Amino acid sequence: MEYDFREVEKKWQAYWAANKTYRTEDNSSKPKYFVLDMFPYPSGAGLHVGHPLGYIASDIFARYKRLKGFNVLHPMGYDSFGLPAEQYAIQTGQHPRITTENNIARYREQLDKIGFSFDWDREVRTSDPQYYKWTQWIFIQLFNSWYNKKSNKAEKIETLIAEFEKAGNANIKAACELTETFSSSDWNAFSEKDRSDVLLNYRLAFLSNTMVNWCPQLGTVLANEEVKEGVSERGGYPVERKLMKQWSLRITAYADRLLTDLDALDWTESIKEAQRNWIGKSEGTSLKFTIAPSPEGEGRGEVEVFTTRPDTIFGVSFVTLAPEHELVEKLTTPEQKKAVDEYITLAKSRSERERMADVKKITGVFTGAYVIHPFTEKQVPIWIGDYVLAGYGTGAVMAVPAHDSRDYAFANHFGIDKLIIIQPPVEWDFEKNSFDEKEGTLINSDFLNGLEVKAAIKKIIAVIEERGLGKGKTNFRLRDAIFGRQRYWGEPIPVYYENGIPKVLSENELPLLLPEVDKYLPTETGEPPLARAKDWKYKGEFEYEYSTMPGWAGSSWYFLRYMDAHNDKAFASKEAIDYWQNVDLYIGGAEHATGHLLYIRFWTKFLNDLGLIPVTEPAKKLINQGMIQGVSAFVYRFIYSDENGKPTIPIFVSKNIALKPLNDDVNLINKIDDIIHSQFSFYEKGKRFHLAPHNFSKAHVDVNIVNNDILDIEAFKNWREEYKDAIFITEENGNYICGSEVEKMSKSKWNVVSPDKIVEEQGADCLRLYEMFLGPLEQSKPWSTSGISGVSNFIRKLWRLYHNGDELNISNEPATRPELKTLHKTIKKIAQDIENFSFNTSVSSFMICVNELTEFKCNKREVLEPLAILMAPYAPHIAEELWIRLHPEFEAIRNNAKLGLIKPTLTKEFSITYATFPICNEDYLVESSFNYPISFNGKTRFFQEYDRSLSKEDVEKEVLNLDQTQKYLEGKAPKKVIVVHNKIVNIVI
RNA sequence: GCGGAUGUGGCGUAAUGGCAGCCGCGCCAGACUUAGGAUCUGGUGCCGUAAGGCGUGGGGGUUCGAGUCCCUUCAUCCGCACCA
Structure with missing residues (x-):
């Protein structure tokens, strides 16, 4: 009898489950090994064949390690907060919890059938209050911490307050945006509100007015990595920039450590590179330009720019501000005011997508004001341009058109002079391009003349610092992570407001449960859904924060929870954390390169700073499994409508007919003609039918009713109510052939294949x-x-x-x-x-x-x-x-x-x-003899077997004596004979 | 533009600098047969009856010897992108 996999698999799955075969003990004399999969978001489409790819690999590894005598932790859970369940709730009114639980049940059923060795006793769900209690707890720790640049780690906020009380903030070096200094007596005189405002500048979880990616359709803000090509990653809705009061996490404090610690990680180079790119460290100089006094002679302060090329200072022919720059209003001259206002309105109205779509389109406006060049004392015009980003550096640049391609394009467009101050080492046509390379010799640059670029940079920084014009500065592209989402299905942020002062809950008040609401939509006044919750007030009195945490909050520490999944005293016990340390092998998709994988590293470092965990990185080794793409199937629908413009009974045309060149379509016209004639009396011949490619609309069809590109027509008719009476124009053999294309596997593309x-x-x-x-x-x-x-x-x-x-x-x-x-x-x-x-x-x-x-x-x-x-x-x-x-x-x-x-x-x-x-x-692997390939000029001609112990020299002798060798030598003497022992013989003729 | 990756039979792919194409699919031929989506045997890179020749995206180089190392170029995929 054949192997009956159905019976055998069912039997053992039941056995493993009943006997908890894969349960992992926390104390063991065996060495530990932690194999982790990136846990899935339980989507309504269920598990597709791509999910198990990574899980199977990690399962093999986990099982191998067990066989090798390791105590293996191999858990699984669900990243169960998120948008799709909420969107579904908005459409149907079903509570996202129900949707999520149903989806999880389905995932579990599917996972169980594949025979994974997960320890299900340690399952985590980010939407479980017993889990998110600790997500909230970590948020509170972030709120109660500041980043001390002197010790280069996060510290408790109390240490900062104590220092403020003693000596103000003059001696503090912190990751902080606040520039004003205050003394201890100032501090002690501050009101509670003032102190709270000051401290928010230092806290690692803080509230501030920031430019956010606002998605009107989703009614929420999105993080940078949730925005792809100017539209939301989920749903593909337009995103715009908007100033909003928001909770953020000060990940920028960790930028340097997140960057340098990458070197020691055994992760793929592409992920590390993507993170380096995202963090975007750039070393340069800040530089102040004095603004030329107004015609009335009053001073108007300074414009500070950031540049990585201070050596090009003598080539500055204008300065550009971002449209949002705070000085814009102050600087603009009355004559230019109208033009500037118009420009700023225009710049604001452009969505991110439009702005990115026409990167090449140069826009800008002159402010009418000037700065004074710090060395030449000449007046330099101040422009506004949206190629300058408000959020990076100082939001202002010194423009050197001859040596920066963006400045070059801007100058060309507005007819501004270019000053060539570097002699390129190669022939260069400045009429065609700027010369951006960091090489060449300085010219027309006063005291920098004759220096090479690198030497010039060194010298000019010294001069700038000496004259107090600016100083060396490092900038990061990385932004602080916006943490609030105006959504329902997420962890409530454990904050309430007392007289406008944000305060966090205490540990024993956690978890702050997600309240019930009547609808999952924003309120009429535009507040997030949580504002709908009835009588939801802290101590019945104070308003809670209405935004919830982003999807990545729960996944930023989950690896720790598996170590001790049911602990209600701590996120995990010290013993468990000390034993399991961090993940030895982490397997998951590369799409998390700059999102999840950066945040989980950030939280790990933070928890380490507070002494809560012994490791500074979550995972020693990371493997990214490839994506299994779907092969989508398409049907071609012939587009036509009745005289009222309403579509009538659908007609589907088989691929080879639909895609035939225009001229071959006579038969199809006749065929469709016949059909239309027999079905619809209102049809007027020749009026509406002009066969051209756009007469067909290509639509995804469920791949499960397509076999080898052939559509199951009956199944298709039943697939959708409106296709019940559809007409099919098939190939000659009666088959309806579908088109196919490789795409990402997704529910909306109908190409999901379940395991x-x-x-x-x-x-x-x-x-x-x-x-x-x-x-x-x-x-x-x-x-x-x-x-x-x-x-x-x-x-x-x-x-x-x-x-x-x-x-x-x-x-x-x-x-x-x-x-x-x-x-x-x-x-x-x-x-x-x-x-x-x-x-x-x-x-x-x-x-x-x-x-x-x-x-x-x-x-x-x-x-x-x-x-x-x-x-x-x-x-x-x-x-x-x-x-x-x-x-x-x-x-x-x-x-x-x-x-x-x-x-x-x-x-x-x-x-x-x-x-x-x-x-x-x-x-057992060693043979007594070896069959040498004998090659001539590198081409193998025949084989000869010799004892493995036969020396190189003897092999050479033996081979040269062979008749076959003589045949290939054709009487010539070999120039050289190479014998690699027990590998190959090569004779050079 | 920057960064990462990948190019090998009809297809998925394999080869510590040492016999290119292992393993599997597909295909061809055959055996068995209760006719099956079963099992077994043999064949299968290309050209050629054969001897032999040609073959790892293209070009060049290093080497006795290159799919593998170096330079260059092309193509495809992915990530980032006006970051001063």
């Missing part, structure tokens, strides 16, 4: 092996099931190796040397592959191994028992079944297991999960 079908039809082990067999883990690839039969056959072949018909057929005789060679070769390969995360090559090694053993007709226990263990990480169900069959003495246990009668402690020992990974004995 369920494969598990149902081929088994979980087959899915696991096949997903690994697909190719290197880190590579993205479109999903395709062609080839799965190879894996399926392999599993049956493996089974037959252990069985004769229905009976187990195992011999206790000693194995032969070739059999042992095959086994040990495989042991070595599998161990190497797993450690290199090369799971695809493992699968082919298994195939080779089973093919060879089948050929040997090997049924020796000495070989087949270790083989079962090797297979166990990849195909745990069949391996477990073989294991118990190999050990008939476990029969009683097996029977009891079916009844769920066995104590967990007892069963664990009998599960293959806790067997010992076999050790490769190299002795």
Whole structure:
């Protein structure tokens, strides 16, 4: 009888669950190993075949480590706060909690069918009050902390207050935007509100007026990484810039550490590079320009710019301010006021998307004001341009058109002079381009003349600092992380307002539960949904903060919660944290490069600063699995309407007809003509039909009703009510052919393939092996099931190796040397592959191994028992079944297991999960002779076998004496003979 | 524009600087047969009857020897992008 995967998989899944086979103990004499997957957001579409890719890989690794004698923590949970459930709630009124719970139940069911070795006793859900209690708790710690630049870490806010009381803020070096200094007596005289305002400038969680990405359709602000190409990542709605009072986290305080600590991490270079890019460290100089006095002679202060090229100071021909710059209003002359006001209104009205779409479009306006060049004393005009960003540097730049391409474009557009002050080392046409490189010799630059660029930068910084014009400064592209979302389905921010002063809840008041609301929409006055909650007041009196935390809050520390998931005294116990430390192997998608992976590092460093955890990084090693893309299917709908402009019964045209060039369409016109004539009397011939490509609309169709591009027409008619009576124009053979395209797998594209079908039809082990067999883990690839039969056959072949018909057929005789060679070769390969995360090559090694053993007709226990263990990480169900069959003495246990009668402690020992990974004995791999490839000028011509112990010199002698060698030498003497011992012989003629 | 990655049969892919194409799919031929999406055997990079020749996106280089290292160029994918 064939291997019955359905029965076997079901049996063992029930057994593992009943006996908690994968439960992890916190205290163990074994070394620890923490394997973590990025937990999923439980979406309504369920698990698709892309999800398990990473999970299977991490599961293999976790199982391997168990076999290698490690105490493995391999948990799973859900990132269960988020937008889709809330959008669904808005549409249907169903509480997001219900939606989320349903989705989680479905995910769990799907995950269970794949045979993962997760310790479900440690499951976390970010939307669980027992979990988000601690998310809120960490927020409170952030609120109660400031960043001390002297000690280079976060400290309790009390230390800061104590210093203020003693000496004001003069000696404080903090990550802070506040520039005014105050003395201790000032501080002591401040009102409570003043103190609160001052402290907000220092707190790591703080409230401030900031430019935010506002998405009107979603009714919320978004973080920078939630905005892609000017539209929201979720939903694709337009995003605009807006000034709002918002909670933020001072991640910029950690910019330098987040950057430098990357070097020591075993993460892929591309992720590290993406983070470096995102943090965007840039070293330069701040520089003050005095504003030329007004015609009335009054001084008007200074404009401060940031530049990385202070050496180009003599090439400055104008200064540009961002439209939002605070000096704009003050500077603008009466004559220019109208133009400037118009420009600023225009700049504001442009959405982010428009602004980004026409990056090349140069806009700007002259303010009418001038600054005085600090060295030449000449007047330099001040312009406004939206190529200057308000949020970066000082929001103002000194423009050097000859040596900066953006300034160049601006100057060209407005006809401003360019001053060439660097002699490029190569021929350069300044009529065509600016010369931006940091090389060349300074000219027309007074005391910098003759210096090379690098030397000039050094010298000018010294001069600038000496004259007090500015100083060396480092800027980061990284912005503080906006933390409030005007949404319902998230963690409430544990803050209330007492007389306008924000205050945090105390620990024993946590969790601050998410209140019930009547609708999940903003209020009529534009307040977030939480403002709808009835009688929701702190101590019945004070208003709570109405915004909730962003999606990334809960995921920024979850790895710690797995260590001690049910603790209600702390986010995790000290013992658990000290034992588990941090994640040894983290597997997840590369799309989190600048979001989640930056935030989780930030929170880890923060918690470390407070002495709460011993590590400064969340994960030692990170692997990014590739994305499994979907192959979308399309139908081509012929667009037409009746005389009232209403669409009538849909007509779908098969791909090859729809995509035919225009001239070939006569038949189609006639065909559609006939159909229309027979169906609709109102049709006027020739009036509405002009066949052109735009007559077709291409629409996604559910890939599950398409097979090899052929549409299941009946299923399609039932798919949507409006297609019930649809008409199909098929290919000649009667098939309707769909178009196809590779796209990201998503519900909206109807290309989601769930793993369920494969598990149902081929088994979980087959899915696991096949997903690994697909190719290197880190590579993205479109999903395709062609080839799965190879894996399926392999599993049956493996089974037959252990069985004769229905009976187990195992011999206790000693194995032969070739059999042992095959086994040990495989042991070595599998161990190497797993450690290199090369799971695809493992699968082919298994195939080779089973093919060879089948050929040997090997049924020796000495070989087949270790083989079962090797297979166990990849195909745990069949391996477990073989294991118990190999050990008939476990029969009683097996029977009891079916009844769920066995104590967990007892069963664990009998599960293959806790067997010992076999050790490769190299002795079996070595052959006594080696078959040398004999090559001439690098081309292999024939082979010759020699004893491995034969020396290089003797091999050379022997080879040269061979008849075949003489044949290829054609009587000539070899110029050179290279013998690489036990590898190759190359004869150069 | 900057950064990261990838280019190998019909397809997915494999090769510590040492026989290019392992393993699988597909395809071809055959065996068995209760006719199946089963199993087994053989073949399958391209050109050529063969001997042989040509082959890892293109060009160049290092080397006895290059898919692999170096330079250059092209193509595709991903991330960031007016960051001064």
